[in-house]
Amino acid sequence: MITFVFAKRNAKEISRDKISLIFGIVFPVILLLLLSFIQSNIPGDEGPFAIEKLAPGMAIFGLSFISLFSGLLISKDRNSSFMMRLMSSPMKAKDFILGYILPLIPMALLESIGCFVCALFLGLQWNISILYAIIASLPAALLFIGIGLLCGSLFNEKQVGGACGALLTNVSAWLSGIWFDVALVGGWFETIANLLPFVHAVNVGKLIIAHDYTSVIPELLWVIGYAIVIIMIAIYVFMKKTQK
C-alpha cells in the first residue's frame, strides 16, 4: 500500500517535469524521423538506418533518458529535506526502492511503444513481433532504471545531468550499434561493446523483429544479468547513502 502511494507520487513528479518528458519521449521519435529521412535518400534497400534495425535501436536509446528521469528524481529527493521526512516516516526500504522503480516501467513501455508506432508510419511492417520486442525491452528498461537509481544515489542533481544526460546517452548510443555496427570498428571497441549490455539490448529487438527468436535468449540473458547486478548495487548504494 505505502509502496503504491509513494510510486503514485513519483509518477506525478516525473510526468510534471515537462523538459524530461520531451527528452524521453519526443527526442527519440524526432531522431527516428531524421535518420529515416537520411535512409530514404540512400539508394537501394541497404543503408545504416533501415527501419527494421533503427526502430529497436531507437527504442533502447530512448530508455537512456529513463535513467535521467529516475536519477534526477532520486537525487532531488536525497538532497532535500523531503527525504528526511520520508526516512522518519513508517516507509520501509522496499517502499523506497519499488516506489522509485514501478512508475518508470510504464514510462519505459510508453517510450518503446512511441518509437515503434512512429516506425510503423515510417514503413515498418506490423506483425506480432513488434509487441514481443516491446515486451522484451523490459529488462533493458530495468537496467536503465537501475543505472538512474545508482546515479541518483551517488550524485547531486547537476552531476546526474552530466552522468545520465550526457555521458550515458552517448556511451550507450556508441556502444550499442544503433548508429553503426560495432564490428565495423572492431578491435578493443567491439570487445568493450560486447562486454557491456547495450549492444545486446539492441540485438534483442533487432532479432525479434527479424523473427530470429532462437538467437534472442543469449542476448536477453546478458541484459537480464546486467539489470539484476546494477539494481542490486543501486539498492545497496541508495540504502547506504540515505542512512548516512
Add this chain to the structure above:
Amino acid sequence: MIAIKTNNLCKHYKEKYAVKDLNLEIQDDELYSLLGVNGAGKTTTIKMLSCLIKPTSGNAEIYGFDLINQTQPIKQLINVSPQETAIAPLLSVQENLEFITEIYGFDKEKAQQKTRDIMETLQLTSIAHQKAGTLSGGWQRRLSIAMAIITEPKILFLDEPTLGLDVLARRELWDLIIQLKKKITIILTTHYLEEAENLSDHIGIMNQGQLVATGTKDELLKLADTHNFEDAFVKLSHAGGIL
C-alpha cells in the same frame, strides 16, 4: 507519563562528538525546547530521536519503545518538520497532504477528510491546488508543518520552525504551536530565545554536544541568578565550561 527518556546518548563522527552523554527526560504532552548555538547538537539530537541516524552509543526510549531495536513502531508515533521545508515541489498543496497522510497508513477517504480539515485550520484551502514549489517561503513552511501534524503524531519534532520567517508568519506559527500544546509532545529546537521563553514547558540548553542545563524558564533564571533569559542562557552555557 514519560514520552522520551535518553540514556547517555552519543553520536560522534570520527574523533568529534556531535552529541555526548545526553540524558533527557521529556514528559507526555509537554513542549520541550532545545536551545543552543550553531553546532550545539540540537539537530543531531532530533535526528537520532526521529530514527534518522543511529546513535554511536547509549540508547533512548520513546513511549516505551527502544530507539535502537524498535524503530518501526516509533516511526508510526512521530513526525518531523525539518529545518528546511520538506515538501514535494511538483505536487499541489492538497496532494502533498494526502500523500503524507496515506504514507502513515490512513486510507484514501480518511486522508482526504484530514486534508480538508487541516487546510481549513491552517488557511491553506485557497491554495489547495497550487504546486508546492511555487509557494512563498512562509507558505511552504506552513505546508511543511501541516504535513508534520496531519498524521496525528504523539511526538512532533520541530527543528527551527520559524527560521527565516517574517515577524507575522512567526507569530502565526507560534499561535499554531500554542494550539497544539497539551495535545501532543513537541520537541522544538530554536535559536530564538524569546520563542523558547514563550512556548516551552521545559528548556534544555546544549553546547558542543552536551546538555549543560535543563528546567523550566523560571528554574533556569533562578539557576543563573538573573531576571533576563538571554543572560541566563549565556551564563548557563558558560557554567557548562564549554562556551
